[in-house]
Amino acid sequence: MDPRTLLSTDHECQVKHIAGGCYYHFGVTDALMTELNSACDLNELIDTLTLHVNIDGLPLSRSSAVHLWPILGRIKELGNSNVFLIGLYSGTSKPSSVHEYLKEFVDELKVVIQEGLHFNGKHYKIAAPEAFICDAPERAFLKCVMGHSGYNGCECCIQTGVYVSGRMTYPDLTAELRTDSQFEEMVDEDHHTGVSPLKDLGVGLVTSFVLDYMHLVCLGAVRKLLYLWIKGPMKCRVSASVLSLVSQQMASLRLNIPKTFSRKPRSLFEVAMWKATEFRLFLLYTGPIVLRKNVPHNLYKHFMLLSVARRILLSPDLCLEFCEYANQLLQVFVENSAKIYGPEFIVYNVHGLIHLAQDARKCGPLDQISIRKLK
Structure with missing residues (x-):
């Protein structure tokens, strides 16, 4: 028999049409429960779980314009933690709206952070994601800031780039470092293109976005x-x-x-x-x-x-x-x-x-x- 019959795999799923494409939310809670259930070295002393999140785009094939944009997660405290799928977007280009794309993820994660998670009779606190691990274009997209080729594109320090030989350069090695509070207050107006939906999670939009x-x-x-x-x-x-x-x-x-x-x-x-x-x-x-x-x-x-x-x-x-x-x-x-x-x-x-x-x-x-x- 086909394994999909034995496992009663759904043949259809209710996708939502958002941001110029289709999106399906697998869920943060379900992913965490599955990962805890499969953990073989779950330390009894662990009472707080911290997420590392990755968002990136990848083409399905060279002959198709369709791209997938998964939201992936991993539990920091579990050394052998698998990478799990939280949400999946499909479209011919990147999501047209970061707010629509991240809405279900942000809404659910806010509840999980506030209420925590019960597993095998134990309550686990869920911390705000410690690190969003993405490449430069995706970081700019998620944070709603200038890209890496812009004059104010450095995410870690405040300086205006210098255009040299057709390239944007950042020659100042001692420029003032950005802080989470400055980012939230939009002190450097030229760095921002909008307000990131991740602001509602209370994560540091400078310190929580690591350079890959x-x-x-x-x-x-x-x-x-x-x-x-x-x-x-x-x-x-x-x-x-x-x-x-x-x-x-x-x-x-x-x-x-x-x-x-x-x-x-x-x-x-x-x-x-x-x-x-x-x-x-x-x-x-x-x-x-x-x-x-x-x-x-x-x-x-x-x-x-x-x-x-x-x-x-x-x-x-x-x-x-x-x-x-x-x-x-x-x-x-x-x-x-x-x-x-x-x-x-x-x-x-x-x-x-x-x-x-x-x-x-x-x-x-x-x-x-x-x-x-x-x-």
């Missing part, structure tokens, strides 16, 4: 460095012979890469096809080896500033003790980036590196608050 290091570092700063070495201006470019030598050494490491890494090293000349995990592997493991004594010393030292800082902020053992040191390394990295690669290098992704340490101080190692963890 997968996009900021792996698919951002590291990829930009490699592109400049391969195809950048002559002052930044590394010779083809050196790149070939580095690529050969990376290929020689393939047999020694454990299966815990999802991908083996590939040639630098294939960098356009690299995935985020490959940039991560290069930054933390293979890069420090194959670049040493091959690329110019100043480029290697600059690369290692980023590598060591990321190592600290990703390590549960090092993160809290050496968080400030990692922050200093990132400040030097960004400052020297302008000197080595020019002011046009300090775009949103590179500037955002100086704010990553504050997320680690609040939420712990960056791997715990990365989109990688919620996919």
Whole structure:
């Protein structure tokens, strides 16, 4: 028999037509109950559950314009917590209204936070989400603020961007940091495009929206460095012979890469096809080896500033003790980036590196608050 018959799976569901598409709300309460029921290491001392939430868009296929926009959640206190589905939107573009899109989610979560949850005779408090883990366009959409290419697009500090060589840059490394209270009062009017529906949850719309290091570092700063070495201006470019030598050494490491890494090293000349995990592997493991004594010393030292800082902020053992040191390394990295690669290098992704340490101080190692963890 078909498993849908055995499990009495519904063949239809009552979707709502909102924000230019269709939406179905699975529910926060049902998801939490299911997750608690399947938890095998539920600590009796846990009395408060904290959510990490991810919202992102993904295409169904290359041949279709239909996109899905799921609202995903995960329980922070359960180390083996699964990622669960809270709501699902389908449409040919992103939701036309963030208020319509998030209404059921916000309304239910307000009740859950106020009343808590009863499970197996125990009452659990539900805290407001500690972290919304999204990439830059989705964060701007949910918070109703300027995008990362706008003059007032930095979500963590108050500064006006500078347009350099066709790119929006954020050169000020000492700008005043944004606070939750300033955001709520809309002190920087040019930063806001509206009022976020998440304001009703009482979450910090600055501190609760963490910068995702997968996009900021792996698919951002590291990829930009490699592109400049391969195809950048002559002052930044590394010779083809050196790149070939580095690529050969990376290929020689393939047999020694454990299966815990999802991908083996590939040639630098294939960098356009690299995935985020490959940039991560290069930054933390293979890069420090194959670049040493091959690329110019100043480029290697600059690369290692980023590598060591990321190592600290990703390590549960090092993160809290050496968080400030990692922050200093990132400040030097960004400052020297302008000197080595020019002011046009300090775009949103590179500037955002100086704010990553504050997320680690609040939420712990960056791997715990990365989109990688919620996919």
